[in-house]
Amino acid sequence: MLRALQHMDRCLFTFRCSRVVSVQQATFRFNPQQCPPPLNSSIKLGLSARAAESPVLSCARRQTRSLAAMGTAEAPATATEAQIIDGKLTSELIRKEIALEAAAVKSKYGKAPGLAVVLVGSRGDSATYVRSKKKACADVGIESFGRELPEDVSEEELLKVVQDYNADDDVHGILVQLPLPKHINEQRILDAISLDKDVDGFHPFNIGSLAMRGRQPLYTSCTPKGCLELLRRYNVPISGKRAVVLGRSNIVGMPVAHLLQAEDATVTVVHSKTKDAQALCAEADILIAAIGKAEMVKADWVKPGAAVIDVGTNPVPDDSKKSGYRLVGDVAFREVKEKAGFITPVPGGVGPMTITMLLQNCTEGAQRILEKARAGPSS
């Protein structure tokens, strides 16, 4: 049964990853016979309710499309639109793996992975994120810990909370929800998180280890890791490709540039001071948009067939919505999807992957911490 599920799972992915591209436009060429790369977990399993709708049809389609997707003369290919990279579906699949891993941790060490989330103040968006994180933890069997501190909490009090979680054997990951109020030195708080529990990967030691060849960070920041995971799961080739990262933030642009370079892409970081950002982006085989400007990336910013990963989530006024706004990415989705080879939607692209990578980091971290504790202090 497990084998059958695995096969169906892979077929579904393969179908989703195969598409019809014109020979001229094809930056990437797919082999539709090739299944997606192995999942991180040693156990791969299951389909979400949505994914399970028609795996057999998917397999059949895969076969009938195979020639066309190769762009052979027998089946001349015509470009239609980009393959949508489905972050929601991918997240669902990965969360199933994580649930299995979390259960395995509990069974092996008698303790579930534990994540502590610290929220300061009452920002609505932060509170929403924290709630989603707690729910996501519960869904995969990670135990949630948390503290909600008033806006005027002192730096020392907050530091004490972090230090207590550092010393707490039930907590394997600590996340301090950013931004913090202005009277608090954010760097001091983040640096105080034990390296072993820095599930957000924002500690300079982890960033340094990410930047340096021959080193591995204990944790890689969740959004950048999610971007790479999407590229990998959709078989987008990275090595030797031109990648442009639009934005140079500490939490997305900079680390994602290092991750792409570690996979042998040739990376250019484009930012607010770049002249002719449009022309540079249009040279990219892989374009990561993380600049926080609503629909800044138009079709003429994109190379035909490129893979476009949209990290932006920008609210724009929309009277048709109850809230009065809707979320859009940094990419003008409608026009770019006519030109790109792959594209992530907003919402439903990178967003769901961020929390999923946090859950993954936490589970892997718990395993590492608990194994170390079992091996004893000399290890």
Added chain:
Amino acid sequence: MLRALQHMDRCLFTFRCSRVVSVQQATFRFNPQQCPPPLNSSIKLGLSARAAESPVLSCARRQTRSLAAMGTAEAPATATEAQIIDGKLTSELIRKEIALEAAAVKSKYGKAPGLAVVLVGSRGDSATYVRSKKKACADVGIESFGRELPEDVSEEELLKVVQDYNADDDVHGILVQLPLPKHINEQRILDAISLDKDVDGFHPFNIGSLAMRGRQPLYTSCTPKGCLELLRRYNVPISGKRAVVLGRSNIVGMPVAHLLQAEDATVTVVHSKTKDAQALCAEADILIAAIGKAEMVKADWVKPGAAVIDVGTNPVPDDSKKSGYRLVGDVAFREVKEKAGFITPVPGGVGPMTITMLLQNCTEGAQRILEKARAGPSS
């Protein structure tokens, strides 16, 4: 007298930084009236014997060349060859500043800056570097400490040496000469160096702080820092320019890319897996060659007027030399200097700057450590 020396010093630099460039070829435009940016030291002084040869002539030339250098119609400019960025001269000037700073440290805290260099084994090149470092320290008034350990020293013994220097109040900078023998875990040794004394800037925490916006590393690696210092002292504009870094090593390529980006350049890192490295390099306003391949960068790799910083030092056979070889850079100097706007020679370019930046790091570090000690443990 001091003022007169300062003026001569600045005139000399100004002359060296002004050149005749054609309007088409001018990637950078100079204002020959503009003196080089202020030196780091609050006191700027002195000329080396070489620099003092003809400062008056330099000043006169500066004035006569000013119109031509502006590329006006009255004095149509024609391209000749690149301005040579003289790392030796620049080093001499900076070392004079450092000597003053070191003397000020000794006078203020009753202790000279101290640098400990640890050498393992008997590699000829390493021993040569260590000797040059010791001599350079003596010249500027930095006290040298050092240990020479046998090739078969154990990792624990080496670690103990580092820890002893960490605890030694007379030592403000620790440098472990690389590479280490294979039986020693290099990462473990480098990570053991106290962050406060990591004058080489190779600790992941320092690299992470370099990579992250809004942070400053305690120390920046010496060769990358030297490259930036040369660009700054020769008034090469960086902000908004396209920079290509050829090579992605931990000690040059990666940190220099971060330094350039911190100055608002748009940076592309080109490496062994890059397709069409030549075309990418030819787009660069600033090209940093640090790939370790003798004369790989030919004229057609360089944009007219670009600033080319050559970090390579590659031995090539040369029967005319006693040693049987000579050192060349990663850049084909002769042909590239006909096309570039600026170029560093090898030797005499980046090389001398590396040790100079080490001396600067050590002196600044000593000041920081001694000030902290004076302020007391609560600081």
